[in-house]
Structures are given as structure tokens and as C-alpha cells.
Amino acid sequence: MKRIILLIFSLTIAVSLFSIDLEKSKELFLNYIKIFDNPDDEFLLQVKNSIEKDLPLYRYYKIELVGSVEKTDVTKGVGDYLNVIYNSYVSKDYSKQLARAAFFAYLEAKLERKSFESSFIKSSPNFNQFFNNYQSKVIFAARNYISDLFAKHLGASDINLPYDIDAPYFDFNFEYKPKFTQKEFENEIKILLNDKEIVKKFNEYLELISKNPERITFFINRYTGLMQRNIIRNISNLKNYFSEYFAQNTPKNISYWWIRWLVYIVIVTFFIKYKKWNLAIAIISIIEIIYLFVAFDILSNTDANIYGLIAFSTIIASSLIILKKGKIFNLVVLSLIIVSFFIPSFFTKSLNMKEQSSFQDSIYFNQLVQDVLKDKYSTFSNIVTKTLTIVNSSINNTESISNRISIISKELEKKVKTPEYKSIENFNDRIKDIENLKGEISNYIIEEQINKKQLNGAKKDIEKFSKKIAKFSSEKFENIFLKEFEKRVNFEEISPLIDTTKKIVASTKDLTNYRIYFYKTKYGIISFVLISVALFLYVLNNKNFIIWAISAFVSSIFMLINPIEFFVQKGVPTLNINYNFSIPILLLVSILILIKAIPKKGNS
Numbered sequence: 001m002k003r004i005i006l007l008i009f010s011l012t013i014a015v016s017l018f019s020i021d022l023e024k025s026k027e028l029f030l031n032y033i034k035i036f037d038n039p040d041d042e043f044l045l046q047v048k049n050s051i052e053k054d055l056p057l058y059r060y061y062k063i064e065l066v067g068s069v070e071k072t073d074v075t076k077g078v079g080d081y082l083n084v085i086y087n088s089y090v091s092k093d094y095s096k097q098l099a100r101a102a103f104f105a106y107l108e109a110k111l112e113r114k115s116f117e118s119s120f121i122k123s124s125p126n127f128n129q130f131f132n133n134y135q136s137k138v139i140f141a142a143r144n145y146i147s148d149l150f151a152k153h154l155g156a157s158d159i160n161l162p163y164d165i166d167a168p169y170f171d172f173n174f175e176y177k178p179k180f181t182q183k184e185f186e187n188e189i190k191i192l193l194n195d196k197e198i199v200k201k202f203n204e205y206l207e208l209i210s211k212n213p214e215r216i217t218f219f220i221n222r223y224t225g226l227m228q229r230n231i232i233r234n235i236s237n238l239k240n241y242f243s244e245y246f247a248q249n250t251p252k253n254i255s256y257w258w259i260r261w262l263v264y265i266v267i268v269t270f271f272i273k274y275k276k277w278n279l280a281i282a283i284i285s286i287i288e289i290i291y292l293f294v295a296f297d298i299l300s301n302t303d304a305n306i307y308g309l310i311a312f313s314t315i316i317a318s319s320l321i322i323l324k325k326g327k328i329f330n331l332v333v334l335s336l337i338i339v340s341f342f343i344p345s346f347f348t349k350s351l352n353m354k355e356q357s358s359f360q361d362s363i364y365f366n367q368l369v370q371d372v373l374k375d376k377y378s379t380f381s382n383i384v385t386k387t388l389t390i391v392n393s394s395i396n397n398t399e400s401i402s403n404r405i406s407i408i409s410k411e412l413e414k415k416v417k418t419p420e421y422k423s424i425e426n427f428n429d430r431i432k433d434i435e436n437l438k439g440e441i442s443n444y445i446i447e448e449q450i451n452k453k454q455l456n457g458a459k460k461d462i463e464k465f466s467k468k469i470a471k472f473s474s475e476k477f478e479n480i481f482l483k484e485f486e487k488r489v490n491f492e493e494i495s496p497l498i499d500t501t502k503k504i505v506a507s508t509k510d511l512t513n514y515r516i517y518f519y520k521t522k523y524g525i526i527s528f529v530l531i532s533v534a535l536f537l538y539v540l541n542n543k544n545f546i547i548w549a550i551s552a553f554v555s556s557i558f559m560l561i562n563p564i565e566f567f568v569q570k571g572v573p574t575l576n577i578n579y580n581f582s583i584p585i586l587l588l589v590s591i592l593i594l595i596k597a598i599p600k601k602g603n604s
Helices: 002-017 022-035 042-066 078-086 094-112 118-123 125-154 183-193 196-210 213-248 259-274 277-294 301-325 328-340 363-374 379-416 427-472 475-488 492-507 522-539 545-559 585-595
Strands: 346-348 514-516 564-566 575-577
Touching: 022 094, 022 213, 042 078, 042 094, 042 363, 042 379, 042 427, 042 575, 078 094, 078 125, 078 363, 094 118, 094 125, 094 213, 118 125, 118 213, 125 183, 125 196, 125 213, 183 196, 183 213, 196 213, 259 277, 277 522, 277 545, 301 328, 301 522, 328 522, 328 585, 363 379, 363 475, 379 427, 379 475, 379 492, 427 475, 427 492, 475 492, 522 545, 522 564, 522 585, 545 585
Parallel strands: none
Antiparallel strands: 346 514, 564 575
């Protein structure tokens, strides 16, 4: 315990002397958090706009064009998406950049709905990028400094360093060119030179170098490299300190909605005793409905799991009861719910890239181009590689058969000039030679038929991909696509494919009505949950279905109010978009269930 306290104390003192002003970083970081929702700073304005508008569009187009699976060396996450913005705002001020790195880690945690803890910060790509860059520069500067320090202690002249180390001096006269120029890291180096292990190793290596004066420069370089291990060990401790520092100094967002689960336990326990089940269900229903309308988080894993389980469990249970009883009304309602999964609830043109002019000038547009068209693991790259492999195989086969036929023809020409070869006694040799030629040609035909079939498949892949580009993207993206395609397959044998692709892109019409299903909108999900529970309680003849039916009707109305909140992907902000046309199946279902709540004449 004492050792840990001593380490923290040492690090605190060290940080206060480093080029990073941790207090300044903390103030910037907290200010970023405080004003992010209503920013008056150009940096935050750009970051907020990029995250809330451009990021979800980038992910939407990426998923539509090539799918949601990231085919890269390392699977990408939210931090990697934010890294696109982070790289656009790199400051030479390490204190400011540390604040930004911590802030992007905070945004990552917020989007992923995770706790902003030390372990999370250390795993954040943006924080890691900052620290690795900072660490490498400090290590490089320290290595140069120690190299100069070795040279100075061994007798090299004209070496002026601000800090020395407790070690003996030698008087070897040799030429040495000073390396240290990174004066911004002098404070870090001062701390390192006071480390007991570094002082010990420096003296040990200095003694060894002094015993080999004939190769003094070689050994200075060698032992400077060995000293780097101690430098890395000292610097790397800062990562834990920085992450812990920001985690502890960040205001916590506390939600008290979890208390409702304790309330439910008390309610159930109380009403089990007094057998007031309907009242218990009514109270729990009201609280849950309030939560769904007020606090439901479409990006929360917890909410998704809980309400997804509730909705599908109640739908499955309702289905079993309905199928057993076989009532027409119930079967119609159930059928409409199932159909709603396959018929889009909304149609919009707002998602067309041509409608998103600001996105085309954003950093995420460039990232989309990189991911879809230039990345070596992309679908497009795989199609191009496959096509080129087939074409090259065909070209090589054709050149090879041509050469072989030419060689065989020349050999035949020589043989034919001899009477022995044309003799009536030599039919077998002549037949064998021609059969060999026939075999070569037959093999070529078989291989070319395979290449033709594979190339037709590749052409279909190119056509399918080109049509998708033309349907979903803008003219700017299409032009980049065609230029990239032409650059990659730019040789004469394949030029007809370039012309064909250009015609496909030019003739393919834009997709004007983008389909959106109810489960991709916030109120669509809420309506489905409410309808599922309402139907379940209805088939159980529980009167509390009325509460859920009314709520489902209200939610279905909210679902149709423009703009709708469109869910793109976990960890990515939702998009507010306007729709042109709607097929309100869930509204119809909620009305049908609600009708059953209206008392019939003659019934009290």
C-alpha cells in the first residue's frame, strides 16, 4: 500500500514538471463536457455537427453499400469512427491535445452507454493514439539526450545540456555530433535523469563504454538503445495516471430509473399477500409506460435487451394462445403484427446522398470513399482483384498456347521435310504429334471456358456493385468510383468493362424512396413493445390491456410525426429525417386493440 501511495505521489510531482499542464488539460476537458450540448467554440461546433449528423450518415451509407461487417485487420468500433474527427483536430499543445483525447474517450463512452472509467479510457483508440504519440516523442528525445550525455561524460566537446547526471567523466578525445534538439521535453528528461534505476544503468554502461575507446561511437549507440527500456518503463506509468485522473475528475451522470425495479419487488411482494394482482399489474404498467415515453433509450443495450425480451416473449405467448383459441379477430391482429416486420412503415428521399450536400463536404464523406473504394479489404477491392486475376489468367493462357502451337508447328515443319516422317510406315508418329497439338488446344479451351464463366460472375458482381453505387450515392461519389475503377483496371484488354460500367452507372436511376421499417425508429420500437404487452393482456382477458392499448395508440401517433428518429447502428447517434409516405400498420393494430376496450351496449 505504501509503495502504491509513493508511486502516485512521485507521478503527481513528475507530471507537474512535464510539458503537459494537467490542470489546464482538466479545465479544458471539463469545459468541453459542460458546453458540448450548446457549444460556442468552433472546435466543439464542428465536432458536434460531425457526430450528430455526418457520423450516422457515414455509417448508414457504409452499411447500405457494403454491409455492416468490418473487413479490416482490426474490428472497428465507435472510438475508431470518432478517430476520423480526432485526427482533424491535432494540436501541437500537448495539454490541449490530452484534453481532446480524454474528451473523445468520454464521447465514445457516452455513445456506447458505458461508464467513463480508467480501464475504458486506456482502451480508447483516441486516448491511445495521443499517449503513444506523446510517449514515442519523449522516448526519442530522451534517447538523443542520453546519447549526448554519454558522449559528454566520455570527453566529447561542444555538448551543452541543461541537466547532468551523477556519473564520472572521462577524457577520450573523439568526434561526436550532438543529437538532442527536442527542448520542449527538457522537463520530462530532468525527471528521468533523477530516476535511481536510470542513474544506475547509465553508470554501468558508461563504465563498459570507457573500456572500449576504439569503438566508442558504436558502444554509445548500443548502450543508449539499452537505456531505452528504462525510459519506456518510466513513461508508460503515466498512462495509468492520466486515465485515472480524468476518470476521477469527470462529473457522473446518475439515473434513478433503476429504483423502479426495487419498487416492483415491493409491489409484487405486497400484493401477493393481499392477492390484488390486477392492481399490481396496473401500477407496474403505468410506471413502465411512463418510462418508455420519457426515458427509453434506443441506443442502450440494457433497454434493448429488456424490452426486446418483453416484446418477443409476450408476442410468442400471445401467438400460442391465439392459435389455440382460433378467434378471427385475434388472428388478424397477430397477422398484421407479423406483416409489419416485412412491409416498410416509411418511405423517404431524405437519405439520398444527393440530398445531403453538407455530408459530401465532410470528413466522413472522405472516410466513406476510403472504406468503400480504396481500402484493400473492401468489397470493391475484392471484386477488382478477382477480375484482374481472371483476366491475367486468360491472357497468360492465350499467350502460352500461342507459344506452344508455334513451337509444335516449327517442329512439324522440320519433320514434314523428311521422307521418313511422311512415309507410309510412319502414320503413328504423325497421328501422335497432331493428337498432342489437339490435347494442348483442348486444355486451353477447358481453361478458357472456366475463365469465361468466372469472368461472367465477376462482371455480375461489378454490375451489382455499380448499380448500388448509382442508386445510393451522389454524382461526386459516382465520379470518384469510376476514376478509381479506371485507375485500377487501366489496361487495354479490359477497357470494354470500363465502358460497360460507365454506362451502368449513367443508366441506373437514383433510389428515390428509401424504406424504413418500424423497428428502425424510436417510437416504432416503443409502439411495438406497447402493442405486444397490450395483446398479451387482452388474450389473457386482463382489463389492464386498456392502459397499454391507449398508450400504444398514442405512441403510434407520435411515430407518424415528422421528423422521425431513425436508428442507424448501435453506438451511433440517431438521425432526425422527414418521410414522404407511410404505411401505418402499427397504428391500425393499436386501433383494433383499442376498439376492444370500448364497452359494448348493454354491458356495464
